[in-house]
Amino acid sequence: MAYPKRLLRTWFQHTQSPFIANAPMFGFAEYSLAAAVTKSGGLGFIGGGFNFTAESAQLTNLNGQLEKARSELGDIPPTSSLPIGVGFITFQPAGFIENAIPILKKHRVMAIWLSFPESDADHLPIIEAILQARTQSDWDVRVFVQVGTVQAARNATQQGADVIVVQGSDAGGHQWAQGASLLSLLPEVRDAVEESGAASHTAILAAGGIVDGRGCVAALGLGADGVVMGTRFIATAECPAPSHFKETILSSSDGGVSTVKSTQHDVFQSTDVFPRQYDGRAIIGVSYKEAESGLSQEEIIKRYKNATEKKEDYRRTVWAGASVGVIKKLLTVSELIKNVQQEVKSTLDRVAQRI
Ligand SMILES: Cc1cc2nc3c(=O)[nH]c(=O)nc-3n(C[C@H](O)[C@H](O)[C@H](O)COP(=O)(O)O)c2cc1C
Known part of the structure; x- marks a missing residue:
């Protein structure tokens, strides 16, 4: 070719x-x-x-x-x-x-x-x-x-x-x-x-x-x-x-497990505006773990908003690819x-x- x-x-x-x-x-x-x-x-x-x-x-x-x-x-x-x-x-x-x-x-x-x-x-x-x-x-x-x-x-x-x-x-x-x-x-x-x-x-x-x-x-x-x-x-x-984003990326390993493709990352931070044929890969963070353990979407969104009001960014989605561990x-x-x-x-x- x-x-x-x-x-x-x-x-x-x-x-x-x-x-x-x-x-x-x-x-x-x-x-x-x-x-x-x-x-x-x-x-x-x-x-x-x-x-x-x-x-x-x-x-x-x-x-x-x-x-x-x-x-x-x-x-x-x-x-x-x-x-x-x-x-x-x-x-x-x-x-x-x-x-x-x-x-x-x-x-x-x-x-x-x-x-x-x-x-x-x-x-x-x-x-x-x-x-x-x-x-x-x-x-x-x-x-x-x-x-x-x-x-x-x-x-x-x-x-x-x-x-x-x-x-x-x-x-x-x-x-x-x-x-x-x-x-x-x-x-x-x-x-x-x-x-x-x-x-x-x-x-x-x-x-x-x-x-x-x-x-x-x-x-x-x-x-x-x-x-x-x-x-x-x-x-x-x-x-x-x-710096929290950079540190999270540098400290993450085994990207196939520590990141996940989902539309939920946007839902939790009220940025779910993409058409349905798209989702996003991000590091599994606090909100995602809470959802996995059964917390309701409404409560997670509320906690996200509260944290943002206090200028705390630890709940923000850290978008990252599956090679993050390298x-x-x-x-x-x-x-x-x-x-x-x-x-x-x-x-x-x-x-x-x-x-
Ligand atoms: C933090 C972050 C933000 C991104 N924002 C955009 C964007 O605004 N527009 C876009 O076309 N792609 C965006 N992408 C996707 C990239 O275009 C690209 O496909 C992706 O970063 C490649 O994978 P990698 O992150 O493993 O290198 C974003 C990716 C990341 C990690």
């Missing part, structure tokens, strides 16, 4: 091999994390949110985040592309074209990531509007669509996505409730993209449970052109997550990316010795 070579390096020339992006984790992937990832040779993403109304505080905040990202990256002329991407949650797409695209175009972001639509068809007008803006100007932007099923990958490819982000069920955070791990999902998506005839201009990234060079090599072997890491980037110095140290983003690059080489050597 002839895989297209180096599409990602052509589009994102500042990036190094292997291609690494941070997931656009809303509320966690802010300008500080995104800029550090880009400075270290990856592609940094900011989480842009899910509200695209004209009055959206999320879009106002995004505008500020993008200004800070440009100044953090230093020597980029204002008219040049900003080597940063922005990710959006798209289950309420109204206003995206009118209110989000102008901000993204003004800042000349290099990538727009779409994930979690109510229906895949909702992405079509958005992707068409982005591609039209690209054709009609010198804004060189690429569209990423995160998918959790082979059919969603086919739909995104047909709709004109440049990059398909394949999210396996080991992923931290929201994801397809019914899905498969990267081991089975990624090769089938690679085959589907090849069969569609779009492989020469479509790149594939792997997301879900990748935290080091070993996962990276596995993903490349399964057919990815690069990787996305979410949970691993939470435990970095540049991520603004509360994350042992808080690192800077630059240390993390260097470690992964080196570990990819040593893993490949080890594999070569075994065959």
Whole structure:
């Protein structure tokens, strides 16, 4: 099978091999994390949110985040592309074209990531509007669509996505409730993209449970052109997550047991707004354990609200992937990316010795 070579390096020339992006984790992937990832040779993403109304505080905040990202990256002329991407949650797409695209175009972001639509068809007008803006100007932007099923990958490819982000069920955070791990999902998506005839201009990234060079090599072997890491980037110095989140991730092990995929994580903290085809993987926390021991949902929600009023965050859901047990140290983003690059080489050597 002839895989297209180096599409990602052509589009994102500042990036190094292997291609690494941070997931656009809303509320966690802010300008500080995104800029550090880009400075270290990856592609940094900011989480842009899910509200695209004209009055959206999320879009106002995004505008500020993008200004800070440009100044953090230093020597980029204002008219040049900003080597940063922005990710959006798209289950309420109204206003995206009118209110989000102008901000993204003004800042000349290099990538727009779409994930979690109510229906895949909702992405079509958005992707068409982005591609039209690209054709009609010198804004060189690429569209990423995160998918959790082979059919969603086919739909995104047909709709004109440049990059398909394949999210396996080991992923931290929201994801397809019914899905498969990267081991089975990624090769089938690679085959589907090849069969569609779009492989020469479509790149594939792997997301879900990748935290080091070993996962990276596995993903490349399964057919990815690069990787996305979410949970691993939470435990970095540049991520603004509360220290309780970082400590919980660093002290958790045996992720298949210590994390669980469920819609309940959102129910307990009154954030259950995702369409029913999605759930989320998080560390089993106080609320989940109370539910297992028979406490009513109403009482758990009440306890959550009481704790929040007292500014205690120990009940907040710590979204994390199933590879959480491999994350042992808080690192800077630059240390993390260097470690992964080196570990990819040593893993490949080890594999070569075994065959
Ligand atoms: C804390 C957290 C928040 C997330 N928020 C988002 C989000 O806002 N938008 C999105 O598309 N994906 C989000 N995700 C999922 C990621 O895009 C990605 O699929 C996932 O992090 C990959 O798995 P990993 O965490 O094991 O690396 C989030 C993941 C985590 C861990």
